[in-house]
Amino acid sequence: MFEPDDVDIAAKVEFLRRADSYPTxxxxxxVVETHLSWVFLTxxxxxxxxxxxxxxxxxxxxxxxxxxxxxxxxxxNRRLAAxxxxxxxxxxxxxxGRLALAEPGSVVDWLVExxxxxxxxxxxxxxxxxxxxxxxxxxxxxxxxxxxxxxxRVPVTADAYRARCMAGIEDSARTLAAPRxxxxxxxxxxVVADLGRYVRTHEAHFVARxxxxxxxxxxxxxxxxxxxxxxxxxxxxCLEFDRDLRTVDVADELAYLGLECEHLGAAWVGERVLATxxxxxxxxxPAALIAFYKSARALLRARxxxxxxxxxxPPAHARWVERAKAYFALARQYTAALRTSQGG
Numbered sequence: 001m002f003e004p005d006d007v008d009i010a011a012k013v014e015f016l017r018r019a020d021s022y023p024t025x026x027x028x029x030x031v032v033e034t035h036l037s038w039v040f041l042t043x044x045x046x047x048x049x050x051x052x053x054x055x056x057x058x059x060x061x062x063x064x065x066x067x068x069x070x071x072x073x074x075x076x077n078r079r080l081a082a083x084x085x086x087x088x089x090x091x092x093x094x095x096x097g098r099l100a101l102a103e104p105g106s107v108v109d110w111l112v113e114x115x116x117x118x119x120x121x122x123x124x125x126x127x128x129x130x131x132x133x134x135x136x137x138x139x140x141x142x143x144x145x146x147x148x149x150x151x152x153r154v155p156v157t158a159d160a161y162r163a164r165c166m167a168g169i170e171d172s173a174r175t176l177a178a179p180r181x182x183x184x185x186x187x188x189x190x191v192v193a194d195l196g197r198y199v200r201t202h203e204a205h206f207v208a209r210x211x212x213x214x215x216x217x218x219x220x221x222x223x224x225x226x227x228x229x230x231x232x233x234x235x236x237x238c239l240e241f242d243r244d245l246r247t248v249d250v251a252d253e254l255a256y257l258g259l260e261c262e263h264l265g266a267a268w269v270g271e272r273v274l275a276t277x278x279x280x281x282x283x284x285x286p287a288a289l290i291a292f293y294k295s296a297r298a299l300l301r302a303r304x305x306x307x308x309x310x311x312x313x314p315p316a317h318a319r320w321v322e323r324a325k326a327y328f329a330l331a332r333q334y335t336a337a338l339r340t341s342q343g344g
Contacts, residue, residue: 092106
């Protein structure tokens with residue numbers, strides 16, 4: 001008899017690389033590795049296999065934990081992309097000792113099955129191709145407005161929320177002030193000081209957001225590559241593994257999308273979505289608050305870029321350091337806007 005955990009990740013990946021492994025015929029399989037998953041793209045489907053890893057913020061080390069996370073991924077992503085997330089598929093060891101998908105046998109892992117979306121329809125690709133139109137963005141804003149209207153409101157105090165914001169900023173700063181980030185530590189400290197000053201002197205902004213019930217269990221990772229510009233738009237790949245990280249101010253989430261659009265050279269895209277959302281809902285956060293959230297998110301993105309240095313060989317390091325510098329430049333730009341904002 002084979003035990004469920006006796007198949008290592010390398011054997012699973014090797015099996016899933018093969019086109020003949022899938023229940024639906026495919027001509028080829030494209031393989032993408034991320035920090036936490038292996039992703040296999042067939043002609044019409046996407047299959048995601050969680051890595052058996054343990055981090056400070058998650059534990060995928062057991063089969064039961066990976067199954068639980070897959071269930072969460074399905075449930076949470078169906079909020080904004082119901083017909084994309086098709087279900088779970090068991091990876092099994094058959095009675096003959098071979099690996100198989102969706103056949104009788106001993107389950108050795110679980111995969112999330114998704115409908116494959118065309119790359120050209122994703123917002124980041126459309127920005128690069130300069131094919132985004134305002135009607136598409138207005139449809140995205142409507143989707144998000146409807147989502148935030150019905151999603152769970154998270155009770156929190158202003159003091160606790162502000163403390164959480166500053167803890168995240170300070171975590172990012174510790175990474176970015178280290179020598180390997182190749183940033184000016186005094187400049188990092190200056191950004192943190194500006195953000196901390198805003199948190200201390202604009203408590204009313206945070207109190208108003210909480211009083212208006214704008215802290216929600218949101219998407220958590222609202223980036224252009226997760227937005228599909230179909231006639232009925234979709235948003236995929238929410239941050240499923242940590243509820244705290246997807247507990248956000250709606251303004252923070254929309255500011256994050258705006259930051260990432262600006263990073264791609266299309267600041268107007270995020271501005272349009274935010275403005276249309278505001279017109280639809282009456283929720284118009286202060287410009288200074290949006291600048292604060294953008295700066296904090298830019299620090300986080302720079303920190304994550306530096307985090308890649310732990311996982312990649314040295315030849316790839318320079319690319320991620322340069323990306324970190326680009327995000328940090330945006331963080332400084334937004335804190336400058338904080339200092340000069342008449343609305344702050």
